[in-house]
Amino acid sequence: EPEVTQTPSHQVTQMGQEVILRCVPISNHLYFYWYRQILGQKVEFLVSFYNNEISEKSEIFDDQFSVERPDGSNFTLKIRSTKLEDSAMYFCATRLEGYEQYFGPGTRLTVT
Amino acid sequence: QKEVEQDPGPLSVPEGAIVSLNCTYSNSAFQYFMWYRQYSRKGPELLMYTYSSGNKEDGRFTAQVDKSSKYISLFIRDSQPSDSATYLCASPFQGAQKLVFGQGTRLTINP
Numbered sequence: 001e002p003e004v005t006q007t008p009s010h011q012v013t014q015m016g017q018e019v020i021l022r023c024v025p026i027s028n029h030l031y032f033y034w035y036r037q038i039l040g041q042k043v044e045f046l047v048s049f050y051n052n053e054i055s056e057k058s059e060i061f062d063d064q065f066s067v068e069r070p071d072g073s074n075f076t077l078k079i080r081s082t083k084l085e086d087s088a089m090y091f092c093a094t095r096l097e098g099y100e101q102y103f104g105p106g107t108r109l110t111v112t
Numbered sequence: 113q114k115e116v117e118q119d120p121g122p123l124s125v126p127e128g129a130i131v132s133l134n135c136t137y138s139n140s141a142f143q144y145f146m147w148y149r150q151y152s153r154k155g156p157e158l159l160m161y162t163y164s165s166g167n168k169e170d171g172r173f174t175a176q177v178d179k180s181s182k183y184i185s186l187f188i189r190d191s192q193p194s195d196s197a198t199y200l201c202a203s204p205f206q207g208a209q210k211l212v213f214g215q216g217t218r219l220t221i222n223p
Binding site (some may be wrong): 004006033035042043044055056089100104 | 208
């Protein structure tokens with residue numbers, strides 16, 4: 001069964017450093033999302049991406065965040081200058097044309 | 113208002129019991145509902161989705177939607193220890209269909 005994969009599974013970085021989180025979507029899916037989950041809190045939407053552009057972003061997704069699909073398969077989330085409060089699980093999700101979204105296993109980001 | 117509310121629990125039941133997990137939502141714009149299962153430090157796994165009032169059954173799982181009261185439920189029959197996880201309800205919202213999640217209910221099935 002096709003699945004979404006994410007790398008790395010765990011990333012530790014120092015405050016102010018840049019990180020890139022990577023996702024490989026299910027191959028024929030068209031819509032891509034990033035969500036995050038701070039420990040003990042709800043899963044929160046960050047950004048959606050379709051047809052090589054952002055279709056919607058949340059208030060969390062400020063200028064420190066960016067997304068791209070550099071090679072037609074990977075889908076990346078970049079945080080330019082990490083803050084302590086960026087520590088969370090980051091999930092990539094993808095969908096084809098229906099409403100169902102399929103999530104990857106997540107990247108645990110720890111900012112020290 | 114685009115909230116989905118869910119009792120975080122924890123909920124602990126004996127093996128074999130019927131489990132009822134519930135969510136409420138406030139915005140009539142929510143039309144489609146999903147249940148995800150999340151094991152500790154893993155990604156949400158899609159269990160079921162429904163697009164109407166009434167019941168949808170899949171094996172031991174039944175999803176129920178009551179749009180008049182804005183109430184959605186997931187029932188698990190013959191619960192197993194492997195069902196121990198956090199269960200999340202979610203609904204896609206507006207153009208990009210971003211998912212709005214409830215807080216999740218942590219469920220433990222005791223052998």
